[in-house]
Amino acid sequence: MNKFRTWLYRFVLVAILFSLCFSALPLAVFAQAGSSNEVETNELLVKYAEGVSSIKELPVATKEIEKLEFIAPDTQLVTLEEGANVKEISKKLAASRRVEQVEVNAERNLLGPVNDRYYAEEWWLERVHAPALWKLSAHQQRKLVVAVIDSGIDRNHVELSNRIAPGGYNFLDGTTDVTDQHGHGTNVAGVIAAEANNGIGIAGITGDYDVAILPLKTVGKDGKGTVAMNVQAIDYAISRKVDVINISQGGTTPSVFEQEAIQRAIDAGIIIVASSGNEAEKGNPLTYPAAYDSVLSVGSIAQNNHRSAFSNYNRFVDVVAPGEQILTTAPANRLVYASGTSFSAPIVAGTIAMMKASLPDLTVQELTELVKKTATDLGAPGVDDEYGAGLLNHERLAIELNSLRTSRSAELGQVTGVELKRQADSLLVTWASVSNAHSYTVELAIGKGPFTVVPSSGYSAEIRPITPGETYHVRVRARSAIGEERVSDSLSYTEPVAGVEQPLSPPTSTVQPVDPMHQSIENQLNDKTLKDIRLETSSLSLPKLLMDKIVASNKTLTLSAERASLSIDGQLMAELLNKNPEQLNIAIERLKMPATVPAISTRQRVLSDYYSVTFTIQRNDRKETISTVESPVNLSFTIGAVMNAKKVAAFKLEANRWHYVGGHVKENQFTVKTRQLSNLAVLENAKTFTDVSGWSKEYIEVLASKNIIQGISNTTFGPTEEITRAQFAALLSRALNLPKKPYTGQFSDVQKGNWAALDIEAANRAGIVFGNSNGFFNPTDNINREQMAAMIIRAVESANPEVLAGLNKAVPFKDEAAISTFAKPYVGAAASLGIINGKPVNGGYDFSPKENATRAHAAKMLYQFLEVCEGLE
Numbered sequence: 001m002n003k004f005r006t007w008l009y010r011f012v013l014v015a016i017l018f019s020l021c022f023s024a025l026p027l028a029v030f031a032q033a034g035s036s037n038e039v040e041t042n043e044l045l046v047k048y049a050e051g052v053s054s055i056k057e058l059p060v061a062t063k064e065i066e067k068l069e070f071i072a073p074d075t076q077l078v079t080l081e082e083g084a085n086v087k088e089i090s091k092k093l094a095a096s097r098r099v100e101q102v103e104v105n106a107e108r109n110l111l112g113p114v115n116d117r118y119y120a121e122e123w124w125l126e127r128v129h130a131p132a133l134w135k136l137s138a139h140q141q142r143k144l145v146v147a148v149i150d151s152g153i154d155r156n157h158v159e160l161s162n163r164i165a166p167g168g169y170n171f172l173d174g175t176t177d178v179t180d181q182h183g184h185g186t187n188v189a190g191v192i193a194a195e196a197n198n199g200i201g202i203a204g205i206t207g208d209y210d211v212a213i214l215p216l217k218t219v220g221k222d223g224k225g226t227v228a229m230n231v232q233a234i235d236y237a238i239s240r241k242v243d244v245i246n247i248s249q250g251g252t253t254p255s256v257f258e259q260e261a262i263q264r265a266i267d268a269g270i271i272i273v274a275s276s277g278n279e280a281e282k283g284n285p286l287t288y289p290a291a292y293d294s295v296l297s298v299g300s301i302a303q304n305n306h307r308s309a310f311s312n313y314n315r316f317v318d319v320v321a322p323g324e325q326i327l328t329t330a331p332a333n334r335l336v337y338a339s340g341t342s343f344s345a346p347i348v349a350g351t352i353a354m355m356k357a358s359l360p361d362l363t364v365q366e367l368t369e370l371v372k373k374t375a376t377d378l379g380a381p382g383v384d385d386e387y388g389a390g391l392l393n394h395e396r397l398a399i400e401l402n403s404l405r406t407s408r409s410a411e412l413g414q415v416t417g418v419e420l421k422r423q424a425d426s427l428l429v430t431w432a433s434v435s436n437a438h439s440y441t442v443e444l445a446i447g448k449g450p451f452t453v454v455p456s457s458g459y460s461a462e463i464r465p466i467t468p469g470e471t472y473h474v475r476v477r478a479r480s481a482i483g484e485e486r487v488s489d490s491l492s493y494t495e496p497v498a499g500v501e502q503p504l505s506p507p508t509s510t511v512q513p514v515d516p517m518h519q520s521i522e523n524q525l526n527d528k529t530l531k532d533i534r535l536e537t538s539s540l541s542l543p544k545l546l547m548d549k550i551v552a553s554n555k556t557l558t559l560s561a562e563r564a565s566l567s568i569d570g571q572l573m574a575e576l577l578n579k580n581p582e583q584l585n586i587a588i589e590r591l592k593m594p595a596t597v598p599a600i601s602t603r604q605r606v607l608s609d610y611y612s613v614t615f616t617i618q619r620n621d622r623k624e625t626i627s628t629v630e631s632p633v634n635l636s637f638t639i640g641a642v643m644n645a646k647k648v649a650a651f652k653l654e655a656n657r658w659h660y661v662g663g664h665v666k667e668n669q670f671t672v673k674t675r676q677l678s679n680l681a682v683l684e685n686a687k688t689f690t691d692v693s694g695w696s697k698e699y700i701e702v703l704a705s706k707n708i709i710q711g712i713s714n715t716t717f718g719p720t721e722e723i724t725r726a727q728f729a730a731l732l733s734r735a736l737n738l739p740k741k742p743y744t745g746q747f748s749d750v751q752k753g754n755w756a757a758l759d760i761e762a763a764n765r766a767g768i769v770f771g772n773s774n775g776f777f778n779p780t781d782n783i784n785r786e787q788m789a790a791m792i793i794r795a796v797e798s799a800n801p802e803v804l805a806g807l808n809k810a811v812p813f814k815d816e817a818a819i820s821t822f823a824k825p826y827v828g829a830a831a832s833l834g835i836i837n838g839k840p841v842n843g844g845y846d847f848s849p850k851e852n853a854t855r856a857h858a859a860k861m862l863y864q865f866l867e868v869c870e871g872l873e
Contacts, residue, residue, distance in 0.1 A: 042086055043105035044078040045071075045228060045257050049098045053602060056714050058099070060092045068714065070598045072235055072656050075257055077105065077228045106253035108218070108225045122202060123303055124322030128347065129395035133354050134207040136398060139405065140357040142623055143210045146192055146349055147237035147245045149230060150185030151223070152178040153215040154331040157186065159201045163193040165212035166627045167240055169655070171229040172220055175758050177742045180331050181221040187338050188248050189213045190329030191346040192353075201335060202327055205350035209357055210622065214242055219249060227255045230289070232655050234261040238268045239654065239679055243356050246349035247274040247295075248342035250287040259292050266294055271364045273298060273349040275341035277312035284312055291316045296352075296368055299388065300324065300344040305378055307386045311341055317388040318368065319375050321347040348392060358401050361438055374400050412436050412480045415488035420474060426464035427493060429474050433459060434486065437478040445473040445490075450517040450537045452561060469497045521546060525553050532556045532567075539587040547577050547584060556634075562590050564611055567634035575631050576615060579624075585616040591679070598656050600707050601685040607639040607648065608670065608682035615677070628739075629675055635663075637670045639682050646698075647686060647705035653679040660707045661737060675737065689717040696856035699863040708735050709859060719856035726756040726779035728788060728858055729769045732795050733759035735862060738766055747777035754779070763791075766798040786823035786849035788858065789836055792865050793826040796833075800869045804829060813838050813847040823849065835864045 046055055054068060055078050067079035080086060086104055093102040125131075145165045155164055155178070168178040180186045193211050196203035204211075216236060218229035230247070237245050245265060262272055276299040277287030290297035290312075297316045300308040300323025307313060308323055323344035330336040352367055362370070372383075374397045375390035383389050417432030429442055442461040443451040447470060454461055463472060475490040517535055524533040533550065538561035542550075550557055551574050558567045566588050576584055593610040613633060615626035635650070642648055645665040650672040651658040661680065663672030670682045685705035692700050696719050703709045704717070709731060712718040733740075740758040747764075750757050760777060763769045768791055771777045783791075796803050809828035811819060819827055827847060830836040838845030853861075 041105045041107060041226060042080045042082060042084060043226070043228065044080065044086065044090055044093070045101075045103050045105050045255070046076050046078055046093060046099060047074050047101040047257070048076070049100050052098045053599060054714060055093075058093070058096060060089065060096070064089065070656055071228050072231045072257060072261060074100075074596045075231070075656075101256050103255060103257070104253075106227050106251050106255060108227060108230055108249050108251045109223060122327050124326055124347065125203065125205070127303075127305075127322050128205075128351075128392045130205060130207065131394075132398040133351065133394040133401075134209075136354070136358045136401060137207065137209050139359075140209055142357075142360070143212060143625075144206075144244075144353040144357050145212050145214050145240070145242045146346075146353050147214040147216055147233070147240070147242040148185060148188055148192070148346070149216045149218055149233045149237070149245065149247045150188055150249065151182035151219040152180035152185045152217040153189050153213060154180050154186045154329070154333070157190075157329050157331070157333055159194040159198075159204075159329050160186070160189055160213070162195055163189075163204075163212050165214040165240075168215040168217070169233075169236055170217040171232050171236075171655070172217060172225075173753055173755075174655075175743075176740060177752075177758075178215040178217045179742070180215075180217075182219060182223055183330050183336075184219065184223065184248070184342065185215060185217070186331050187328045187336065188246065188342060188346045189215065191326060191343050192246065192350040194329055202329070205347050206354055209354050211350065211353050211357075214240060225249065227251075227253075227258050231257050231261040234258075234265055234272075236655050238265050238270060241268075242270060244349050244352045245270055245272045246346050247272060247289055248340075248345050250275060250277055250290055252285045252287060254286075254288045254291070258289055259294075262289060262292060262294055266364050269364060271296060271352055271367050273345050273352065275345040276300075276314070276317050278310040278340050278342075280307075280310055280312050284314070286314055286316070287312055296348065296371070297388070298341060298345040298348045299386070300339075300341045301378070301387075301391060305391065307379070308339070308341075310339075311344075313386040315385055317385060319348065319371055319388045319390060319392055320344065320378065321392045351392060351394065351397070355397070355401060359404060370397065370400060412478060412486050415476050415478050415486050418474070418476050418488045418491055420472075420491050420493050422466075422493070423462070425466070426462040427466060427472060427474070429456075429461045429463065429476070431459055431476045431488065434478040436480055437486075439479045441477045441479070443475050443477060445516065447471055448516070448520075450520065450535060451475070452537050452539075466495050468495050470495055515541075518543075518546060521550070521557075525549055525555065530555070532558055534558045534560065537561055538564075538589070539585070542584045542586070544577070544581055544583065547573060547581070551577060559586065559588060561588060563609055563638040564588050564590070565636045566613055567636075569631070569634070572629060572631035572633060575629060576617070576626070579617050579626075581617040581619055583618040585614070585618060585623075587614045587616075589614060593681070594653070597653065598658055600658055600683070601687040601705060603686040605640075605643075605684045606681055607642065607684055608637040610653075610679070610681045611635075611637070612678040612680065627677065629677070632673045632675050633677070635672050635674065635680070637682050639665070639668060639670045642684060644684065644686070646702045648682060648684045649706040650674065650680055650682050651707065652676045653681065658683065658707055660734060675739070689715060691716045692719055692856075696859060699859040700856065703859055703863055708862065709855075717855065719854060719859075721855050722782045722852045723855050723858045724779060725769075725777065725781050725783045725787070726750075726754075726760060728783050728791060728853075729763045729779075730756045730759040731858065731862055732768055732791060733762045735866060736766070736795060736799055738762035741765075747771050747779075748775045750777050750779055766795075768794045768798055782852040784850050785836070785847065785853050785857065786819055786827055788853050788861055789830040790823050790826040792835055792861055793829045795865065796829075796869060803833070803868055808832050811847075812845065814841060814844040815846045815848065819847065819849040830861075833864075833868050835861055835868060 064080045064084040066081045069077045071077045093099045170177050192204050194202050194204035196207045216233040218225040218233050273296045274290035276290045276297045289295050297318050299317045299320040300311040301320045302308050302324045321344040324339045325337045326343040372389035376393045377390040378387040413435035419430050421428040442454050442456045444454045445451040471494040473490050473492045476488045478486045533555050554570050556569045589612045591610045617624040648665050650661040650663040661674050661676050687704040740762050743752045746761050809825045811828045838847045
């Protein structure tokens with residue numbers, strides 16, 4: 001009884017203290033049992049043999065198909081009608097030589113807290129000796145991002161609001177709304193990144209490190225997700241170049257597709273940490289993805305250092321971490337105690353982030369081995385199924401990391417032995433190995449141009465072509481594993497004009513009073529005859545003072561390199577300047593195109609390289625990457641031969657789908673004005689439909705080739721079907737790439753989660769669509785011709801109002817009296833622009849304003865709208 005009183009007294013005292021100093025976050029106990037009872041879905045994941053692009057091409061299950069979607073390279077998610085025999089269809093597909101892989105889209109469940117609840121303090125931070133690793137935070141070189149594939153996050157939580165990376169995505173409804181309706185994702189995020197030393201609440205495992213969470217929502221209110229959404233989230237995390245992926249969910253069914261996505265992450269240098277599972281007392285099944293060899297699997301221990309009774313144990317468990325009564329964050333600004341391997345995994349994921357902060361060049365294998373090597377052995381001596389290598393130990397990790405830093409930071413040697421040799425059609429650059437160097441780059445300046453990086457391999461690089469009379473300046477840069485750099489003196493070579501080879505110049509000093517690119521900018525700023533500033537480079541660093549001068553000059557800055565150019569006007573430069581940078585780093589990065597990419601049509605052609613533009617703000621030794629901009633950039637790409645210029649567009653590859661960005665062709669150049677900065681390429685498609693012919697064929701096929709409109713199936717469009725207000729608003733939103741924001745409920749009859757909700761709200765913010773006086777939008781009503789004309793002209797007003805300047809808005813149709821008063825100026829303007837036409841009647845034309853518009857009518861108006869606003873993206 002005395003022990004109980006003492007326990008109760010401590011509980012009440014701590015609760016009172018929390019309520020006094022943390023009243024915004026009332027203490028609560030959160031509990032949710034994970035489930036191993038996986039429900040089979042009516043979905044299949046299918047990978048086809050070469051030459052097959054869809055299940056529609058196979059003589060099986062065509063009648064039972066409800067929906068098709070590509071969710072990863074060569075992987076199609078096939079949704080079957082309710083009642084379809086999923087196993088039988090799967091068996092038939094597996095027997096086909098035209099199918100490489102097929103499996104039922106297995107369910108994934110949160111591996112969340114178990115039901116036993118009791119009070120405890122943040123005992124786990126001391127148990128893993130967290131402060132020992134926090135002492136190394138001074139070594140951090142950049143912000144670290146941990147992707148949490150879970151149920152979302154509470155963006156407004158006081159402990160997390162400063163720790164969320166931009167770019168979170170909801171794979172349940174294809175939006176950026178990652179609001180956590182379950183709580184589990186917010187719990188996991190708090191374990192990793194709850195803000196330390198802010199005077200309130202708790203500290204996450206990463207303490208004072210600059211670590212942010214990228215929330216990827218694959219799990220709904222019911223705690224359930226699928227393999228397909230995990231695959232999409234992993235690929236998305238790869239595209240965002242995160243450092244670590246945490247997956248505190250799983251199921252008992254392995255998946256080849258999930259395993260392949262995980263391998264893609266590892267190939268990209270991203271480690272994946274997952275929970276071993278909570279079903280040890282219910283049969284102890286293998287839980288995936290933790291049971292894949294390539295994943296770092298984490299089990300749970302209790303406060304007595306024994307394996308938690310619920311924690312799955314098997315040969316795949318790598319390490320264990322505390323997983324019982326973990327005090328963490330919860331939605332609605334709360335703190336809760338949670339238990340489960342779901343909360344052991346993020347302790348390790350946060351640890352990995354801190355390790356990468358200290359030594360950025362650690363590989364996935366090195367990170368895994370370090371965590372296991374430094375763990376405290378528990379249970380049977382050595383590695384065992386219950387504890388893996390043992391309990392995570394930050395104290396030993398800190399010692400090992402310091403030792404590695406010391407060995408890898410041994411003074412970087414000078415770059416010597418640099419030589420230039422003229423070969424048959426190139427200049428060969430060679431240099432000697434540099435002690436303690438981790439990587440090398442070769443930099444070339446031609447004439448008085450800036451230095452740019454050229455490809456190199458080992459200790460050599462080749463420069464070609466060589467132009468007579470041109471002078472080439474070369475230098476070699478060595479970099480250590482901890483970021484220290486050494487640069488060689490530069491060597492110069494001038495190609496003789498008359499065939500007489502010139503001797504190499506002696507090395508010249510690399511110390512220059514003025515950066516050559518900065519000097520070039522200054523010169524072009526001072527030249528009143530120049531309207532623009534042009535530099536031949538793929539990257540540039542601008543100090544704040546130079547940014548000020550560019551804005552004041554009202555000149556456009558253009559960077560050109562590697563078959564692409566980027567133009568930044570004064571408005572965008574001012575926007576970036578408002579972020580108060582000490583320095584702005586700009587880069588046009590040519591990326592490696594994924595081995596397989598989704599196809600909009602069977603005759604898709606990639607016409608350009610694959611690019612991303614990066615803006616990085618640097619201030620106070622911290623760097624911030626700008627992922628979205630309000631003012632668009634102008635991009636130009638050199639492209640290959642074009643078959644039909646109208647079917648060419650720039651696209652953004654996101655979540656394994658090409659999203660239309662816009663642009664137009666001029667000779668062998670493609671130009672686009674866009675706010676999209678990453679994963680861009682120019683494609684030409686030749687999308688066709690079997691039920692489209694006559695006057696609407698070109699309009700429909702051009703828009704479908706640009707992925708602005710889709711058919712009702714892969715081969716049919718349904719041109720005579722009527723179109724609703726929601727459908728047309730969504731088409732305009734996509735065609736204009738209107739920025740989407742979290743749902744606000746602007747219209748009472750457009751519910752959150754509605755497929756078109758965010759597009760409708762975006763179009764409303766742009767002044768393109770409106771509701772009635774009762775706050776209704778009537779999204780399912782068919783749209784008539786005059787309403788469509790009104791929306792189209794409002795879209796022109798929003799995007800390019802100069803088009804309407806001085807335009808004759810008189811209505812040219814005989815049935816003008818039938819047109820509503822509000823619509824007449826819109827109809828007149830649309831007719832003047834050639835966006836709409838009438839029907840011949842008795843020597844004139846009727847508009848038929850109240851006639852419901854068809855999908856073919858919508859395609860024609862949208863097509864002509866884009867032609868009117870040529871160059872508008």
